[in-house]
Amino acid sequence: MDTSRREFIKKTALGTVGLSVGGLAPGMSAKSYAKIIGANERINVAIIGLGRRLSAYYEPISLKSSNVELVYLCDVMKKQRESGAQKFSKHISYAPKLENDIRKVIADKQVDALFNATPDHWHAPGTWMAVQGGKHVYVEKPCSHNPREGEILIECQKKYGKIIQMGNQQRSALESIDIISQIHNGIIGTPFKAVAFYAATRGEVPVAKKAPVPDGLDWELFQGPAPRTPYTHDTWDYNWHWYGWQYGTAESGNNATHELDVARWALQVEYPEHVAVEAAKRAFPTDGWVMYDTMDATFRFPGNKIIKWDGKSRNGHKTYGSDRGTIIYGSNGSVYVDRDGYTLFNREGKTVKTSKSGGSEAGTALGGGGDMTTRHVVNFFEAIRGKAKQASPIDEGAKSTLLCHLANIAYRTNKSLEVDTTNGHVRDREAMKLWSREYEKGWEPRI
Numbered sequence: 001m002d003t004s005r006r007e008f009i010k011k012t013a014l015g016t017v018g019l020s021v022g023g024l025a026p027g028m029s030a031k032s033y034a035k036i037i038g039a040n041e042r043i044n045v046a047i048i049g050l051g052r053r054l055s056a057y058y059e060p061i062s063l064k065s066s067n068v069e070l071v072y073l074c075d076v077m078k079k080q081r082e083s084g085a086q087k088f089s090k091h092i093s094y095a096p097k098l099e100n101d102i103r104k105v106i107a108d109k110q111v112d113a114l115f116n117a118t119p120d121h122w123h124a125p126g127t128w129m130a131v132q133g134g135k136h137v138y139v140e141k142p143c144s145h146n147p148r149e150g151e152i153l154i155e156c157q158k159k160y161g162k163i164i165q166m167g168n169q170q171r172s173a174l175e176s177i178d179i180i181s182q183i184h185n186g187i188i189g190t191p192f193k194a195v196a197f198y199a200a201t202r203g204e205v206p207v208a209k210k211a212p213v214p215d216g217l218d219w220e221l222f223q224g225p226a227p228r229t230p231y232t233h234d235t236w237d238y239n240w241h242w243y244g245w246q247y248g249t250a251e252s253g254n255n256a257t258h259e260l261d262v263a264r265w266a267l268q269v270e271y272p273e274h275v276a277v278e279a280a281k282r283a284f285p286t287d288g289w290v291m292y293d294t295m296d297a298t299f300r301f302p303g304n305k306i307i308k309w310d311g312k313s314r315n316g317h318k319t320y321g322s323d324r325g326t327i328i329y330g331s332n333g334s335v336y337v338d339r340d341g342y343t344l345f346n347r348e349g350k351t352v353k354t355s356k357s358g359g360s361e362a363g364t365a366l367g368g369g370g371d372m373t374t375r376h377v378v379n380f381f382e383a384i385r386g387k388a389k390q391a392s393p394i395d396e397g398a399k400s401t402l403l404c405h406l407a408n409i410a411y412r413t414n415k416s417l418e419v420d421t422t423n424g425h426v427r428d429r430e431a432m433k434l435w436s437r438e439y440e441k442g443w444e445p446r447i
Contacts, residue, residue, distance in 0.1 A: 041385055046072035046105045048126060049117035050084035052238070053140055053167075057115060060377035062091040068381060071111055074099040077236060078216030100218055102126055106133035113163075113384060116140060119240050120254075121247040124149035125225040125443065127164060128156045132447075138380045140167040142253040142401040143394065147424065148436035150398035150405075152445050157394050159447065165380045165390060166397030168261045172376035175341040175355050176262065183266050187344065188330030191267050193306045195327045196259030198251070201316040207288040208232040208243050225443035242289045245412075250291040251313045252404040255324070261400035262326045262337060263307045270399060271424040272299040272307075275417040277410040283314040297407040302421055309407065339372065399424070409434045 045068050047057060061070050073084045073096050081098040088096065099105055102122075105114065106129055113136040116126045124144040127137045143166040144150040157164050170176050183191055211233040213219045219231050226246055240247040241254055248254070279295035297309040310319065320327060325338030333352070336343045341356035357372075382388035402424050409431050410417050418427040426432050439445070 041067055043068045043112045043381055043384060044071045044110050045069070045113045045115065046074060046099075046108075046111050047084070047115040047117065048074045048102050048105065049115075049119070049122070049140075050075040050077075050080040051117065053117040054084055054087065056373045057117075057377065058088065058091045060374045060381075063374075063378070066378060066381055068113075069094075070096045071108070072097050072099050072105045074102055074105050076100060076218040076221045077214075101221060102129070106130050106135065109134070111135060113137065113380075119222075119247050120249045121145045121226045122224055124153055125445070128152055128445065128447070131156045131160050131162045131164065134160075134162075136163040136380070136384050138165050138167065138377065139397075141257040141397070142166075142249055142404055143397045144401055144405070145247075145249060145253075146435065146437050147402055147405045147409075149445070150401055152447060154395050154398055155447055163380065163383050163390060164394035164397075165376070165383070165392055166394060166401070167373070167376065168258060168392050168397055168400065169371075169373045169376035170258060170262055170339060171265070171392040171396075172379050173339065173357065173372040174375075175357050176337055176372075178355065179335055179337055179342040179344065180262075180266055182344075183328060183330070183335060184268065188328065188334055189332030191328050191330040192304065193308070193329040194263035194267055195308045195310065195320070195329075196256065196263045197310040197312075197320050197326075198255045198259060198324045199312045199316050199318055200255075200314065200323065202293070202314045204284045205239060205242050205288040206233060207286075208235065208239070223440065225439050227438055227440050239288070242291060244290045245408075248291075249404060250408055250411075251293065251311050252295060252297075252309070252407045253401070256295075256297075256309050256311055256404050256407070257401055259324060259326050260307065260309060260403045261397070263328070264400050264403065265396075266326070266328045266335075266337075267301070267305050267307065269301040269303075269305050269307070271421045272301050272403070272406065272419050273421050274298075274300040275403075275406045275410050275419060277407050277416075279407075279411045292411055295407065295411070297410070299403055299406070307403070309403075 050073055060066055061068055070092060073081055075081045085098055105111060114130045116123060116137055116139040118126055120142060123139050127139045130137050143153060153164060209232055210230050213231045217236055222236055235243055277295060277297045279292035281289060281292055282294045293313040295311040299307040322338060325336060328335045332347050334345045343351055344353040346352050376391060379388055379391040383390040406417060412434060413431050415431060417431055420427060
């Protein structure tokens with residue numbers, strides 16, 4: 001029987017196939033044999049997008065206990081590829097291939113899993129292309145550029161059976177897991193409200209002006225699924241976040257994703273029934289920032305539960321005592337939780353317990369060291385092998401990301417939204433026009 005390499009990997013990881021007796025296959029070197037997952041569960045990975053998130057992958061990929069090989073570093077900008085290779089050389093003893101085109105990486109059958117750290121408009125398309133190509137995917141937040149793309153990812157996961165994990169890494173933080181479990185078990189009574197917040201001091205953004213495509217940038221591939229537009233100065237380097245809806249999802253998709261995910265996790269809610277937003281651009285009125293930089297959003301859920309989002313991109317006032325986190329209120333107490341741990345309060349507001357991470361998660365059962373991103377990535381690896389429960393299945397990531405999209409839709413239509421609690425769809429024809437997007441011809445979703 002001609003068992004494919006990928007099926008052999010899967011079966012071996014589940015313990016249903018044993019290693020052959022009698023040593024190496026004829027003509028196979030020990031080095032070649034060591035690269036086969038069927039022999040030692042090694043996972044061959046590729047990273048697509050080598051920008052600001054690249055450093056998050058050094059530790060989980062280089063850990064001997066992770067047992068992975070970095071086969072490709074891929075980016076549409078030449079200097080990003082070269083810089084990524086140089087930086088990774090300090091953490092691994094071999095040289096991955098450098099590639100410009102995600103499609104060539106996906107076509108390589110030796111690649112088992114892909115890290116998608118591209119701009120937002122590439123998150124879902126790059127993920128469903130990879131899943132259709134037989135890869136597991138770790139996709140950074142937000143997992144989609146619009147609500148329909150989140151639905152497509154869930155459909156793809158069900159159809160193709162691959163692991164898709166969003167980079168909502170707080171789902172893998174020990175302290176967060178601990179306190180959320182306690183909340184679910186009644187430590188603060190019945191949880192009814194969560195306030196998620198973010199405060200930053202982002203500065204002025206250059207006004208977008210037409211400019212020559214930078215040396216080494218494949219502007220055609222950067223745009224990918226998005227309709228074609230002329231290049232504007234520094235769009236490729238992070239400013240795509242603020243130059244309209246062509247590529248980005250504003251601060252809601254950029255950062256609210258994390259805290260809204262924790263809030264939804266704590267309250268155990270799915271889709272809201274009503275969304276109301278007040279948002280505007282408050283700082284640097286003549287700069288190039290096109291979207292809001294300040295947002296106050298309220299999501300009302302069945303069972304009289306509420307999530308509020310207080311997002312201040314360009315005002316660092318620490319309204320709640322820190323720059324980001326989530327406060328969960330219950331009938332008999334409250335909890336403050338952030339990336340560093342949590343504090344539990346009784347109904348009188350007195351501190352009952354504080355648990356801090358200390359910035360390290362070394363020595364864990366998942367075999368990783370470092371911060372919660374390392375833990376989240378290692379969980380992804382072990383979920384692929386069938387050895388761990390996935391910390392954040394894509395349907396969870398998509399539901400949390402949907403809250404960000406609904407807030408953006410409310411802002412863009414200047415309307416409060418009534419929402420169908422069975423599927424998250426908006427009960428407004430105009431608003432539903434923003435449920436999906438226009439795609440460049442030939443890049444439309446195909447499941």
